[in-house]
Amino acid sequence: MILPKYNWHINSNEYSDEEKEMAHNLNINPLIVSIMFQRGYDTLDKIKSFLNPDINSFHDPFELHDMQKSVDRISLAITNNEKITIYGDYDADGITSTAILYETLQNMGANVNFYIPNRFTDGYGPNSDAYKRIINEGTTLIITVDNGVSGKEQVDLANSMNCDVIITDHHNLPNDLPNAYSIIHARYPNDEYEFGDLSGAGISFKLSTALLGDFPSELLDLVAIGTVADLVSLTDENRAIVKLGLMAIAQTERPGLSALINKAGLKLDNINEESIGFGIAPRLNALGRISDASVGVELLTTFDDDYANELAKETDSKNSQRKKLVSDIYEDAYQKAENLIEDGHKTLFIVGENWHEGVLGIVASRIVEKFNKPTLVLNLNNDTNIAKGSGRSIDGFDIFKALNDNRNNMVSFGGHSMAVGLSVNKDKISSIYEDLDKYADNHHINSMAKPNLNITGCINVKDINQSLFDDINKLAPFGTDNEYPIFKFAHDSVSNITTMGANNNHLKFKLISEYSSINVLAFNNGRYSEAISESFDALDIVGHLVLSTWKGRTSVQIMLDDFSSSGPKINDQRSRVLTKETFLGKGTYVFFNNNILQQVKKYIPNESKCVHIDDLSFDISSDNIIIVDCPSSFEQLKRIFYIKNLKELSLILYKKELISKFGMPNREQCAKIFKFFAKHNGFDLKQNLAELCKFLNIPKKSLFMIIKMFSELDFLHINDWVVYESKQPVKKEISKAPTYQKMSDEISLEKKLILSSKQELSHFIRNEYDKRKDAVK
Known part of the structure; x- marks a missing residue:
């Protein structure tokens, strides 16, 4: 039996007359319209707008709170040649946010520079010492991008030094907002923007649009990277940003971006949202995690080819270093997580020493993926007695709210519902952890033990083709709130099960339906190779469709998202003879012929049991039921299938002479x-x-x-x-x-039990078991 990682919620594939009519009007597969309906796009206009985003999909930037006030102040600063400093952030969203506004102000002739805080010396968000240095160096206007709403103290400091601060941010707003000159935020209280899920780069892009008075198509590549990297909702305006931004990346004239794409092993003519999420964004993030994220801004804004190649090489090197650090820390954190779970904790508060603080967020994400518990991973500095790190959450659990009441007990804290950054004094760790566990208990975290997986519907393997894939891909770009459609795949059997990779940790197999077949790729599931072989006829597969090119040939494949198998493990041990060695296995040996039982019972191990079918209890406690001989009737065999919680069924099925x-x-x-x-x-x-x-x-x-x-x-x-x-x-x-x-x-029973192939036997036994199980229900 293979248990699924997720709770599956499978939507119906039944198409309404309205969906069929819309599909006909749009000349697409009804499945696509059905997906649109599932996601709330239930009119022809809504579907057309979703499928064809363009410049008209963008909202008026002046609808954002304080936008006009901010534009006026920046324009005045440019006119008066005031020194403007853009205060950014060290992740991919912060880097692209900074690059967008920096390039815009440069093009407007501003006296502008930028400052990316250092993760290790400045910490997360606004830093008072950094503000002092910036202002003392002549800055009279600070513009924050992708940060700032948590910097009340820093804004007060700037105000006292006669420096205005314009905050552009998208993170959760605190109850007590900074006294900034202006705040541009899509969810500003009582003045919410039409679309509240812009990334930091998205807000920066809106400010640039307002400043330039025209749509800045040349910045679409940067804002698309920041939007995908920050995992914000890929709906509404963000969908337009990424859809158009991907086209801009494919035609980019930025030598730094081209060089980075090349280092990532990508091709400009084949860039999609996955290219950003797994190729570009991790390399930009690595800069801030390992060293100086300012390199990323220079990389994205330089037009010097040689310098761009040099910066791209450095960026790629930092990414390799980041991977090694993550691997080493994860191994240690994993063991600590297991210990905390054994102690009964609802959440994981993992503290280590000599851990590189820059990669703790990634480690936290991997621990969450493994254990499905809200996780904090912090490094304790024994010189300062301060633990600093990151937290990641699970669906349905707002980790920001869970920790926010303890904000005053922390050195620093910020983030949103799914991710936080924090610093905590050593002596406060226990009380904060205790409160976090209580919050989790009060919010019924046990009911969140397994995350949900929304499955669009069921597709038969024989119906999968390039045309279907192309129609599904019209829903791209995929991401948060517009996930790639996941399907359950109907099939007849599984074949060609092989492991891949240096450590055989990946899996590949075929699903077969009638005369059609399709490859399934299952990364990090190599350990299930044997289990799939044993459950080939009871395997439920869910996944999404991808294109794969091998030796010049492109084909549609399934990328596994989850799988399961029902019923007992079935072991085919059929034999024409019974010997002493037949009875070495541990379990309950079941006989249909009492004479055979009496002849061989002396060979049954002491730790095992032997029983005649007429004496078999349905509540028997045994992990392995071993059928020794062949029943003479189907009615005899059926008694086996009423055993409760049958985990493993071994079939010897001895018969001296076949009818x-x-x-x-x-x-x-x-x-x-x-x-x-x-x-x-x-x-x-x-x-x-x-x-x-x-x-x-x-x-x-x-x-x-x-x-x-x-x-x-x-x-x-x-x-x-x-x-x-x-x-x-x-x-x-x-x-x-x-x-x-x-x-x-x-004779019919002999054909099914003795003269059948391994696959036919397993299929027959499992079908009959499922019938009895359903009948008992």
């Missing part, structure tokens, strides 16, 4: 035998059996079977081995004889 070896009696044989006894009334079988079998050319066992059938039908009578013809037999079909019916059933 099917002799076959069912045919009309010619029956007529020949009946005529003989009609001519030889009172024939003595005991004296003449061998000669009779030779004369009739029929095996002894077959002869006895037919005589018994004739007796049951009252065609013949037998008394002390002497056969007499009935005087007035009633004409009946031989198939009405109980022995004929029993023999027919036994």
